Amino acid sequence: MSHKILVVEDDAATAAYIVKGMTEAGFTVDQADNGRDGLFLASDGSYGAIILDRMMPAMDGMAMLKALRAASIETPVIFLSALGTPEDRVEGLTSGSDDYLTKPFAFAELLARVQLLLRKAGGNAAVVTSLRYDDLDMDLLARRVKRAGKAIDLQPREFRLLEFFLRHPDQVVTRTMLLEGVWDYHFDPGTNVIDVHISRLRRKLDDVSDRPLLHTVRGMGYRLGLDG
Numbered sequence: 001m002s003h004k005i006l007v008v009e010d011d012a013a014t015a016a017y018i019v020k021g022m023t024e025a026g027f028t029v030d031q032a033d034n035g036r037d038g039l040f041l042a043s044d045g046s047y048g049a050i051i052l053d054r055m056m057p058a059m060d061g062m063a064m065l066k067a068l069r070a071a072s073i074e075t076p077v078i079f080l081s082a083l084g085t086p087e088d089r090v091e092g093l094t095s096g097s098d099d100y101l102t103k104p105f106a107f108a109e110l111l112a113r114v115q116l117l118l119r120k121a122g123g124n125a126a127v128v129t130s131l132r133y134d135d136l137d138m139d140l141l142a143r144r145v146k147r148a149g150k151a152i153d154l155q156p157r158e159f160r161l162l163e164f165f166l167r168h169p170d171q172v173v174t175r176t177m178l179l180e181g182v183w184d185y186h187f188d189p190g191t192n193v194i195d196v197h198i199s200r201l202r203r204k205l206d207d208v209s210d211r212p213l214l215h216t217v218r219g220m221g222y223r224l225g226l227d228g
Contacts, residue, residue: 008038035059108180165224
């Protein structure tokens with residue numbers, strides 16, 4: 001299963017936002033700002049998934065997708081479009097795409113949808129019931145956390161916060177990703193809610209071990225890792 005993602009989007013700000021987020025999530029990302037160049041890049045079939053805008057210059061997303069499917073390239077495609085009527089969605093889904101997400105969108109949802117497409121394409125439908133990093137264990141069904149065999153009592157929000165980090169180990173997690181993925185905010189509330197919860201979670205993790213796991217990456221965000 002390829003972890004290369006192709007983003008075909010003509011709006012520079014939106015494209016940069018997606019590329020940054022997908023790169024932080026561990027993907028290798030290529031980008032095109034029109035359907036013609038996107039078709040050229042996608043024609044070798046090497047991508048795990050394609051994030052495709054509908055309205056673009058040179059060749060729109062619908063024409064690009066039809067050309068891909070006509071060439072028997074079955075790379076999973078998710079349309080990302082401002083066209084959001086039921087008719088638009090139906091047209092997009094029946095044209096050969098695998099998913100359809102309307103703008104404005106939450107990056108966390110886009111990431112989850114891409115990951116689902118990759119799992120389906122890889123034939124891996126296994127349900128994850130536990131997460132582990134070094135001596136830290138999380139049981140998602142029992143909602144229990146242990147470190148070095150010692151139980152850690154977490155509040156529901158702290159549990160979700162730690163789960164997010166465990167799903168993105170050794171990666172810089174930005175405030176935007178946390179606001180969307182843990183608090184379901186699609187805007188910055190302008191408070192220190194993240195800092196407070198990070199501080200509490202870090203203290204609980206450090207209480208049972210002398211090796212810090214949760215680190216602040218100045219000017220970028222936070223990272224779950226064995227070193228600072």
